[in-house]
Every structure is written in C-alpha cells, then in structure tokens.
Amino acid sequence: MVDVSQGTAPEIGAPTASARSRLSAYALPIFLVALIAVSGIVSPAFLSGSNISNMLLQVAPLGIVVIGQAFVIILRGLDLSVASVMATAAVIATGFSGQNSDVLPIVLIAVGIGVATGLVNGLLVTKRSVSPFLATLATMIVLQGFRFAYTQGAPSGNVPPLFRQIGSATWHGLPYNMMLMLVLAVVFGVLLSRSRFGREVYITGGNPTTARLLGINADRVTVIGYIISGALAAVAGLVLSGYVGIVDNWVGRGFELDSIVAAVMGGISLSGGRGGIAGGLFGAAILVVVFNAVLLFGLPVQLQIIIKGIVIVLAAAFYVRRRV
Amino acid sequence: MSAIAPAQRPTRLRNNQGILVVAALLVALLIFGAFISDRFRTLSNILNILEQSTGLALVSLGQTLTILTGGIDLSVGSLISLLSTLTSGLIAGKASMVLPVAIGVLLLGLLVGIANGLLIIWLRVHPLIVTLGMGAVLQGIVLLYSLGPAGAVPPGFNYLAYGRLLGVPVGAIVIVVLFLLVGLFLRYARLGRYIYAVGDDEAGARLMGLPRARVLLTVYGFSGFCCGLAAIYLTSRFSVGQPYTGLNYTLASITPVLVGGTLLSGGKGGVLGTLLGVYLISLINNVLNFMDVSTHYQLIAQGLIVIAAVSIYVEKKKRV
Numbered sequence: 001m002v003d004v005s006q007g008t009a010p011e012i013g014a015p016t017a018s019a020r021s022r023l024s025a026y027a028l029p030i031f032l033v034a035l036i037a038v039s040g041i042v043s044p045a046f047l048s049g050s051n052i053s054n055m056l057l058q059v060a061p062l063g064i065v066v067i068g069q070a071f072v073i074i075l076r077g078l079d080l081s082v083a084s085v086m087a088t089a090a091v092i093a094t095g096f097s098g099q100n101s102d103v104l105p106i107v108l109i110a111v112g113i114g115v116a117t118g119l120v121n122g123l124l125v126t127k128r129s130v131s132p133f134l135a136t137l138a139t140m141i142v143l144q145g146f147r148f149a150y151t152q153g154a155p156s157g158n159v160p161p162l163f164r165q166i167g168s169a170t171w172h173g174l175p176y177n178m179m180l181m182l183v184l185a186v187v188f189g190v191l192l193s194r195s196r197f198g199r200e201v202y203i204t205g206g207n208p209t210t211a212r213l214l215g216i217n218a219d220r221v222t223v224i225g226y227i228i229s230g231a232l233a234a235v236a237g238l239v240l241s242g243y244v245g246i247v248d249n250w251v252g253r254g255f256e257l258d259s260i261v262a263a264v265m266g267g268i269s270l271s272g273g274r275g276g277i278a279g280g281l282f283g284a285a286i287l288v289v290v291f292n293a294v295l296l297f298g299l300p301v302q303l304q305i306i307i308k309g310i311v312i313v314l315a316a317a318f319y320v321r322r323r324v
Numbered sequence: 325m326s327a328i329a330p331a332q333r334p335t336r337l338r339n340n341q342g343i344l345v346v347a348a349l350l351v352a353l354l355i356f357g358a359f360i361s362d363r364f365r366t367l368s369n370i371l372n373i374l375e376q377s378t379g380l381a382l383v384s385l386g387q388t389l390t391i392l393t394g395g396i397d398l399s400v401g402s403l404i405s406l407l408s409t410l411t412s413g414l415i416a417g418k419a420s421m422v423l424p425v426a427i428g429v430l431l432l433g434l435l436v437g438i439a440n441g442l443l444i445i446w447l448r449v450h451p452l453i454v455t456l457g458m459g460a461v462l463q464g465i466v467l468l469y470s471l472g473p474a475g476a477v478p479p480g481f482n483y484l485a486y487g488r489l490l491g492v493p494v495g496a497i498v499i500v501v502l503f504l505l506v507g508l509f510l511r512y513a514r515l516g517r518y519i520y521a522v523g524d525d526e527a528g529a530r531l532m533g534l535p536r537a538r539v540l541l542t543v544y545g546f547s548g549f550c551c552g553l554a555a556i557y558l559t560s561r562f563s564v565g566q567p568y569t570g571l572n573y574t575l576a577s578i579t580p581v582l583v584g585g586t587l588l589s590g591g592k593g594g595v596l597g598t599l600l601g602v603y604l605i606s607l608i609n610n611v612l613n614f615m616d617v618s619t620h621y622q623l624i625a626q627g628l629i630v631i632a633a634v635s636i637y638v639e640k641k642k643r644v
Contacts, residue, residue: 128635130631133452137630149618149621264453270450270453300468305461306460309458309459313457
C-alpha cells in the first residue's frame with residue numbers, strides 16, 4: 001500500500017532467512033533455465049558451444065558492475081556513474097605503452113578513479129543530502145568531460161595482452177573474466193551476507209532511522225557502498241577493454257541502466273534493504289540471454305531495447321506484488 | 325516529516341531563497357559575459373539565448389510537474405525522438421499535412437504520458453522504473469520506424485523556431501506565456517494545489533482523500549504533451565526529425581528543474597525557478613562558447629554546476 005521508500009514500517013532486512021528470499025533464490029535460476037531451454041528449442045544454434053561461450057564472456061563485465069550496484073541499491077541509492085567509470089578505466093587501460101608491465105599502474109589508477117568517484121558520490125549523498133540519482137549523474141557528466149578532454153575523442157587499441165587474456169580468452173570453455181567475476185561475487189557476497197558490515201548495509205538500507213537508533217554510522221556505511229560500486233565499475237571497465245580490444249569514449253555505454261535492470265530483475269528492491277548479489281547476477285545472466293536470443297532469432301535489434309523496457313517494468317511490478 | 329499536509333503552500337522563504345540565488349547568478353553571468361566579449365553584449369545574442377532555450381524550457385516545464393509529485397519522467401528523450409521523427413516523417417513535405425500531424429503528435433504525446441501515469445498507478449512501481457522502461461520501448465519503436473532522418477517539412481515550418489514577433493523570438497514568447505499559465509494553475513487551481521500535496525506527503529494525501537490518480541495522470545499526461553510541443557519545435561529548428569533528436573533531453577530536462585529549487589523528493593518548488601534554471605544553463609553554455617571553451621570542458625562545467633546547485637538545497641525527505 002504505502003510507498004515503502006518512506007520507511008513507515010521498520011523492516012530490518014534479514015540477509016539470510018525469510019522464505020521470500022528463498023523463493024527468489026530458486027525462482028530466478030528456474031526462469032533462467034526455462035529461458036535457455038525455450039531459446040534452444042526455437043533456435044538450435046543458441047545452444048552451440050561457441051554461442052554459449054560467447055554469452056558467458058558477455059556476462060562478466062555486466063555481472064561485476066551489478067555486484068557493486070547491488071550494494072548501492074540495497075542502501076536505497078543507485079549509481080548512474082558506473083558506465084562513465086568503466087569507460088574511464090578502459091581509456092586508462094590503453095593510455096600506456098600497451099605492455100604487460102603497465103598492468104599494475106593501470107589497475108591502480110583505474111581503481112583509484114573508481115574509488116574517488118564513489119567517495120564523491122557517497123559524500124554528496126550523505127553529507128549534502130543530494131539524491132543519489134542526481135549526485136551520480138553529476139559525477140558521470142564530470143568524468144565524461146575529463147575523459148573527452150583527455151582523449152580528444154580518438155579511440156585506441158593499446159590494451160595490454162594480459163587484459164585481452166582476461167577479457168576474451170577461455171580455459172576449457174570457461175572464460176577467465178567469468179572466473180574473476182565469480183571470485184569477486186564470492187568475496188563481496190560473503191562481505192554482504194556474512195559480515196557485520198553487510199548487516200549494517202541491510203539495516204541502513206531497510207530503514208535509516210533504525211540504523212541510527214542502533215548506533216550504526218549510516219553515513220560511513222553508505223559512503224563505503226558507493227566506493228565499492230565505483231571500484232568494481234573500474235574493474236569491469238578493465239575487463240571490458242580486454243573484451244572489445246579497441247577502446248573509445250563510449251565503452252560501457254548503457255551499462256548504468258543495464259546494471260540497474262539486472263539488479264531489479266534479481267530481486268534487489270530500489271526501496272532498499274532487500275536482495276542479494278546472487279539474484280543480481282542471475283538478473284545479469286537473464287539479460288544477456290534475452291539479448292542474445294533476440295539476435296539469434298533474427299529479430300530486429302530494436303526489439304532488444306523494447307524487450308528490455310518491458311522486462312524492467314514487469315520485473316519491478318512482480319516484486320511489488322509479491323511483497324503486498 | 326509532517327503526517328498530514330493538506331495542499332500546503334510551498335515554504336515561501338525557502339522557495340524564494342533558491343530563486344534569488346539563481347537570479348543573482350544570472351545577473352552575475354550577464355555582467356561577466358559583457359566584460360569578456362563585445363558580441364555577447366548585443367541584443368541579438370540575448371535574443372539568440374532565448375531562442376535556443378525554447379526546447380529545453382518546454383521539456384523542463386512538464387518535468388517540473390512530475391518532480392513536484394515526487395516522481396520523475398525519464399521517457400521524455402525517447403518520446404521527443406519518436407514524435408519529432410513522426411512529425412517530419414508523416415508531414416513528408418506536404419503543407420496540407422502540417423496541421424493534422426501536429427495535432428496528432430500532441431495527442432500521441434499526451435496519450436503516452438497518460439499511459440505512464442496509468443502504469444505507475446496500476447503497477448505501483450516507482451515512476452523512475454516505469455518511465456525508464458517506457459523510454460526504452462519508445463526508443464525501440466522509433467528505431468523500427470526509421471533508422472535515420474525521416475521525411476521533410478514544408479519551407480514555412482521553421483517559423484516556429486526562427487520566426488520573430490515584434491522582434492522577439494516566437495518560441496520565447498510561447499515559453500513565457502506557457503510558464504505563466506502553469507504557474508497560475510499551480511498556485512490557484514485546486515488540482516494544482518493537490519500536486520504539491522501528493523508530492524509533499526503521499527500517504528497523507530491519500531488519507532485526506534485527495535485524487536492521487538487524477539494528479540498523476542495530469543502531470544504525466546502534461547509532460548507527454550510538452551514533449552509533443554518540444555518535438556514540433558525541434559523538428560522546426562532542424563528541418564527534420566531523426567531517432568536520436570531527444571537523446572540528451574532526458575537528463576538535461578531534470579537539471580534546470582533542480583537548479584531552480586524544485587526538490588527531487590517532491591512537494592516543494594515551482595515553474596518560475598525552472599524557467600530561470602533554463603535561462604541560466606543556456607547562458608552558461610553561451611558564455612563558455614564566447615570564452616572558446618571546448619565542449620569537453622563545458623561538460624565538466626555543467627556537471628560541477630549541477631553539484632553546486634543541488635548542494636545548496638538540502639533535501640530532508642526520501643530520496644529517489
């Protein structure tokens with residue numbers, strides 16, 4: 001009934017328990033499997049080895065962004081700056097000589113920029129009470145301006161071989177970027193669902209007033225959430241640079257909305273305090289499968305956009321209904 | 325957070341404070357611009373600024389109302405693209421088609437806006453998500469209709485964008501009249517007061533029995549209608565519509581609203597601030613152009629201005 005974002009009922013999101021979160025944990029995999037089965041029946045090429053490994057390669061960059069986005073959305077925010085951070089990281093990845101010896105400085109600078117962006121986002125949201133939408137929009141635009149000024153619009157293909165390896169090579173059919181995503185998912189999943197900090201994230205997102213009454217430093221938790229999102233977006237940008245090979249100013253374009261769509265589909269509520277990383281990753285996988293199926297069925301590419309629009313609204317409506 | 329705030333008037337002092345800050349910035353920029361360039365000082369440059377701000381002003385007007393209710397309309401960019409492509413595509417150079425197509429485009433804009441409102445009411449999903457989804461669907465549809473510029477408009481069609489009435493750009497006059505009407509509506513009409521009430525405290529408004537559905541249908545319908553106006557104006561300005569005409573307007577339309585002191589959480593603000601915000605942004609771009617600042621740095625400047633502006637208004641309520 002009542003808009004939950006106003007926090008009328010003190011709901012402390014339980015990271016582990018609740019039957020509903022159990023349900024969503026099974027509903028999503030079942031939906032994904034059904035989707036793959038139907039796609040495979042309609043078009044046998046869908047289940048070919050090369051197509052599956054292609055889809056796996058595409059999941060990882062989106063999945064890594066979604067992990068960070070999950071923290072921010074559970075904290076009742078959202079991060080529109082992720083795509084800009086990704087593109088900036090990718091531009092930095094090609095900003096050196098293109099040798100493997102550059103990898104360390106590239107990672108440090110890229111993640112540093114991601115962390116700095118997240119810090120600015122977090123401080124604007126907490127200390128200046130700017131709405132997350134606007135704060136992250138503004139940092140997105142500023143970062144975009146710096147990137148354009150730096151590259152002058154010229155694309156570059158100077159990606160170090162190691163990034164190419166991680167971004168597009170596979171080990172017995174399993175892409176390296178997928179392994180990286182899974183490692184990050186486990187690390188941050190444990191942080192979110194098993195640690196004290198994770199509990200503070202759920203409580204702060206579920207009801208900031210409760211958090212304050214419990215003596216949680218909600219501002220600090222929120223700032224750290226945005227920093228995690230920024231840092232992971234930078235990592236995703238580096239991975240993506242290795243996948244696409246040639247980096248221009250628009251690498252990662254659309255990832256801000258796709259990552260939010262994936263999170264919402266995965267049961268991470270925009271009103272905060274609910275959902276988990278596994279759900280978000282299933283959301284990302286479903287999105288990639290849907291896009292791939294649209295292409296493979298020979299349907300017009302435009303339908304991808306239309307389907308994405310319908311899916312996000314229906315997914316959000318599905319979760320609203322279930323809660324009532 | 326007050327539990328019940330029936331048709332509460334916007335806090336005068338706070339509202340005026342914001343508007344005064346923006347007005348002061350406008351004056352300061354005008355003086356600054358006059359110092360850096362002779363050409364800036366000319367009347368024709370000022371009229372140019374007014375002329376160029378028409379499109380943004382139209383979209384932001386509708387956006388102001390949705391934000392006043394605590395919502396947002398992220399479908400405006402795609403809707404403008406669709407309507408603008410349809411305008412030139414269906415007119416196809418024939419003067420006789422101008423009027424029917426213009427009416428059709430405005431109606432379609434209104435209907436899409438009402439559809440947004442209905443989905444928000446029925447699905448109980450946040451307007452952010454509903455209009456984001458609607459925007460994606462509309463973008464897909466316009467790309468199915470045409471992948472590039474479509475059709476053409478007859479020669480006289482550009483009067484809307486470049487015509488002058490007594491030396492003043494037609495668009496600028498339309499804008500001032502429209503903003504005045506909507507401003508009066510918000511202040512004196514019953515439904516206008518309800519818009520503030522719903523945005524200020526939705527639960528309270530519901531308890532008071534205020535017609536929330538009618539308010540939402542009105543604001544989203546009006547936002548769609550404004551997109552129709554903007555689409556016709558932009559088609560007139562560029563002589564043709566194409567599927568990405570409106571791309572930048574989604575986010576651009578929100579900036580002047582917030583710069584003008586309307587809070588994203590709803591219930592506070594108004595259209596006068598938005599109009600000043602539109603002029604401020606157009607003026608900033610104009611001054612930066614005269615300073616020969618590259619568009620890259622103009623982006624940075626815009627982002628910083630947004631951050632600065634919203635940092636002035638501290639939001640105490642729910643966040644989007």
